[in-house]
Amino acid sequence: xxxxYFLIIGLIFGLFSSCSSEDPQTTAxxxxxxxxxxxxxxxxxxxxxxxxxKVKLGRMLFYEKRISEDQLVACANCHKQEFAxxxxxxxxxxxxxDMTTRNSSVLFNLAFTKEFFWDGRTKTLEATCKDxxxxxxxxxxxxxxxxxxxxQRYKDAFNSAFNASEPTDDMVExxxxxxIRTMVSGASxxxxxxxxxxxxxxxxxxxxxxxxxxxxxxxxxxxxxGVITGxxxxxxxxxxxxxxxxxxxxxxxxxxxxxxxxxxxxxxxxKFKTGxxxxxxxxxxxxxxxxxxxxxxxLKHYNSGVKxxxxxxxxxxxxxxxxxxxxxxxxxxxxAYLLAFDDPIFIADTSFSNPFK
Ligand code: HEC
Ligand code: HEC
Numbered sequence: 001x002x003x004x005y006f007l008i009i010g011l012i013f014g015l016f017s018s019c020s021s022e023d024p025q026t027t028a029x030x031x032x033x034x035x036x037x038x039x040x041x042x043x044x045x046x047x048x049x050x051x052x053x054k055v056k057l058g059r060m061l062f063y064e065k066r067i068s069e070d071q072l073v074a075c076a077n078c079h080k081q082e083f084a085x086x087x088x089x090x091x092x093x094x095x096x097x098d099m100t101t102r103n104s105s106v107l108f109n110l111a112f113t114k115e116f117f118w119d120g121r122t123k124t125l126e127a128t129c130k131d132x133x134x135x136x137x138x139x140x141x142x143x144x145x146x147x148x149x150x151x152q153r154y155k156d157a158f159n160s161a162f163n164a165s166e167p168t169d170d171m172v173e174x175x176x177x178x179x180i181r182t183m184v185s186g187a188s189x190x191x192x193x194x195x196x197x198x199x200x201x202x203x204x205x206x207x208x209x210x211x212x213x214x215x216x217x218x219x220x221x222x223x224x225x226g227v228i229t230g231x232x233x234x235x236x237x238x239x240x241x242x243x244x245x246x247x248x249x250x251x252x253x254x255x256x257x258x259x260x261x262x263x264x265x266x267x268x269x270x271k272f273k274t275g276x277x278x279x280x281x282x283x284x285x286x287x288x289x290x291x292x293x294x295x296x297x298x299l300k301h302y303n304s305g306v307k308x309x310x311x312x313x314x315x316x317x318x319x320x321x322x323x324x325x326x327x328x329x330x331x332x333x334x335x336a337y338l339l340a341f342d343d344p345i346f347i348a349d350t351s352f353s354n355p356f357k
Contacts, residue, residue, distance in 0.1 A: 028160065031055050031178070033111070036186035038194045038232050042111040048126060048174045050181060053160035056355075058179025060157060061172060063354045066147045068137035070095045075132065075176070078104040081352055084279035085183065090290025094136045101255065103290035106283045108185035108346060109276060113237050118272045118288040119260045120239060125177040133172065141169050185278055185346040186232070194232070203340055210337025219324060219334050221302075223315040224274045234277035234341060240313040241270040243306035243323075244287060250310060255288065270311045278341040295338065299331050 028051040035042055044050055061067060065074040078092040078100070079085040085107035091099045102118050110116070116128040133139035144167045148154040158164055162171045193201035200208055213219035224242070226234050239258040247253055250269040259269035272288045286292040292301060306316055306323040318324055326334070346352075 028053050031182065033182060033184070035111075035184060036191055036195060036232070038191070039109075039184075039186055040112050040231075040233075042181065043114065044111070044181065045124060045126065048177060050178055051161065053157070054162075054175045054178040055182050057157040057161040058175035058177070059352070059355050060154070061176055062179055063356060064148070067133070067139055067143050067172075068095050069140070069143075071147075073137050075136075076354065078136070079107050081349075082282065082347060084108060084185070084283040084347065085352075086283045087290075088284065090285050095138045100136070102288050103285065106276070106279065107180055108183050108278065109233055111181040111184065112233055115237060115239075115273065119257050120273060121261050125180055126173045129173045129176040129180070130169070133176075139172075141167060141172070144172060183346075183352060185343045187345040188278065188341045188343045190340050191232070191343075204336070206333055206336045207340045208337075210333035210335065210340075213326070213330060213334045214337055217317075218326070218330070219302075220315065220317060221277075221334075224313070225277050235274040237274065239268065239271040239273055240315070241272075241309065241311045242302075243309065243312050243316045243319050244291070244301070245270065245309055246307035247309050257288065267311060270309060271313075277338055279343055279346065280338055281342045282347055295335060299335060303331060 031050040031052045031054075033042055033044075033050055048054075062075045062079075065071055065077075068074070073093070073095050078087050080087060083106070087104035090103055091101070092104050094100060105118070110125055114123060116122045116125065117131070122128040122131055144154075149158070149165075149167065155165065158167050158171065161175055164171065189202040189207075190199065193199045193203065203211070214221045214225075216222075224236055224238070224240050226232070226236055241257075245253060247270070250256070250259065250265045253259070253270045256264045256269045258271040259266055262268045275286065280286075280295050284292075284294045286295070286298050292298050301323070303323045303326055306312075306319045308319045312319055
């Protein structure tokens with residue numbers, strides 16, 4: 001009796017609040033984000049709940065070239081699904097042909113992250129999208145008003161997402177952030193095994209040996225690329241210097257990285273956000289400036305190319321001898337394990353593809 005009573009009250013209350021509410025964000029159909037059971041909970045800001053309508057609008061804007069000043073640059077120019085929403089080039093062309101100074105980030109599992117860009121200069125996905133809009137596209141809300149809103153599909157999309165006929169910067173940022181939050185990559189062989197309570201189920205003997213190298217002092221990857229506490233993201237989402245450059249003074253670093261945020265002559269110069277080691281088959285070249293053309297070059301770096309420098313991470317323990325100095329045989333095992341985090345389902349998922357095709 002009691003429960004049904006409360007249920008009825010609840011239903012009546014729900015009915016009233018949904019009728020009287022003017023805010024479509026609370027009445028719109030929520031987007032059911034699928035998060036693998038071994039992942040942490042998604043971070044979704046209270047003022048930007050995930051709805052199907054916002055995700056749909058965000059997807060349209062992500063593939064829309066006309067939101068850039070020269071009408072040539074969409075987010076998807078640099079963030080291509082086939083490359084795990086990164087780029088196959090070290091640097092990419094922004095509006096008016098200017099080049100980026102860093103490698104276009106891969107975009108996946110950003111719903112579980114609190115610091116963005118290689119240098120961590122933004123703390124929400126909304127702020128990150130705002131930065132990207134201004135920086136890469138010289139975005140102006142008037143582009144949306146004059147170029148997109150005359151079209152019925154955009155009128156409808158803004159209407160269902162925000163119950164508004166007049167688009168604002170805030171709406172554009174929220175829609176883009178919502179779409180990017182849905183890009184969850186968690187269907188690799190390793191994930192499938194974990195979901196079934198048997199992490200090694202789909203791994204070969206070679207890959208399992210590689211895992212041991214990764215998770216022990218032999219390879220030492222685990223300190224920064226997660227997994228100490230079972231972190232499935234394959235990054236600690238912190239900032240480190242992994243010994244790419246030999247500079248013994250902060251001023252010599254071409255790119256200050258985290259130092260850009262905390263001080264260009266301080267102790268964070270040359271530190272960058274730890275890359276997430278998933279989808280590595282798709283996302284070469286690697287590192288913040290795309291200097292390493294493939295995974296073999298990355299493994300060569302950690303094995304024999306590490307440079308001692310002024311802010312190198314203490315966990316780059318073998319830096320004095322140039323790196324791990326493992327045999328080719330051990331490196332092959334480590335590589336096999338890394339590739340077990342490829343997620344072809346994510347790369348082919350049509351809910352992230354160009355909606356205009
Ligand atoms: C010209 C190429 C280019 C375009 C266009 C572009 N980006 Fe990026 N994106 C980059 C680069 C380069 C970085 C890394 C920049 C840095 O760290 O300073 C990046 C980083 C990001 C990140 C941070 C990822 C992370 O792991 O922290 C997000 C999110 C993002 N872009 C979203 C977008 C969105 C949304 C758009 C469209 C509004 C967009 N980008 C347009 C090149 C581009
Ligand atoms: C001290 C922390 C640390 C350790 C230990 C470490 N990494 Fe990294 N890794 C990083 C950081 C930081 C970056 C990004 C650096 C940059 O772009 O300047 C990175 C980048 C990478 C990338 C490129 C990611 C991308 O998207 O471009 C790969 C691949 C990689 N690491 C693999 C490994 C492997 C394999 C090991 C073990 C042999 C390892 N790392 C050990 C911190 C570490």
